[in-house]
Amino acid sequence: MTAPLTEVQRETDLEALHDCGWAMVDGRDAICRTFVFADFVSAFGFMTRVALWAEKLDHHPEWSNVYKTVEVTLTTHDAGGLSMKDIELARRIDGLV
Numbered sequence: 001m002t003a004p005l006t007e008v009q010r011e012t013d014l015e016a017l018h019d020c021g022w023a024m025v026d027g028r029d030a031i032c033r034t035f036v037f038a039d040f041v042s043a044f045g046f047m048t049r050v051a052l053w054a055e056k057l058d059h060h061p062e063w064s065n066v067y068k069t070v071e072v073t074l075t076t077h078d079a080g081g082l083s084m085k086d087i088e089l090a091r092r093i094d095g096l097v
Helices: 007-019 040-057 084-096
Strands: 031-036 062-066 069-074
Touching (some): 040 069, 069 084
Antiparallel strands (some): 062 069
């Protein structure tokens, strides 16, 4: 089982993600971010690159795509909320934009 974020990790690692545009999801221990691209092909390409990282990290996002907009939500189900897996995937996602 994956360990949930500690208070120290929330204050450091999670806060750094808030500065990059990630926000807490109301009513859940999860973070989300919306990405808007020039067109559908760019959005889909982004999702493909994220999917490759998700597979490598064995941690997969909840997401949706409508035309050029991709909404990503991260949480770790077996941790009952946020874990370092979410922090790592969010960082990798940020590195793709």
